Amino acid sequence: MKKDSRKLQRQVAREAFFELIEISRKEVRSGNWERASQLGELAFKVARKGKVRVPIETKRAFCRRCHIPLIPGITARIRLRRKGRLTIVLSCLNCGYVRRYPVTEVESKGSPSE
Ligand SMILES: [Zn+2]
Numbered sequence: 001m002k003k004d005s006r007k008l009q010r011q012v013a014r015e016a017f018f019e020l021i022e023i024s025r026k027e028v029r030s031g032n033w034e035r036a037s038q039l040g041e042l043a044f045k046v047a048r049k050g051k052v053r054v055p056i057e058t059k060r061a062f063c064r065r066c067h068i069p070l071i072p073g074i075t076a077r078i079r080l081r082r083k084g085r086l087t088i089v090l091s092c093l094n095c096g097y098v099r100r101y102p103v104t105e106v107e108s109k110g111s112p113s114e
Helices: 002-029 033-049 056-060
Strands: 076-083 085-092 098-102
Touching: 002 033
Parallel strands: none
Antiparallel strands: 076 085, 085 098
């Protein structure tokens, strides 16, 4: 019984997490950045509490500092930097947080080059 309810709790948390993310993205598009970042923060809190496995793409799609959904052209600026390895530089336009990660990590599904 206990195990079942825990499982259910996790499922509910998972659903709540993805729903909050959806609403948060909608809020960004409506121009409510502050609300979006609050919802984003709440979503990740729910995920942590409910031990929800958050996909890495979803994690990356949110600012680590202010939790706003990072939408290129709206809340984020993406730049590519070629310094040896091709790197994505993602800046949050809400709080100014900058993140960098190599492209190979993201685009590893494509055909191998050379
Ligand atoms: Zn931010």
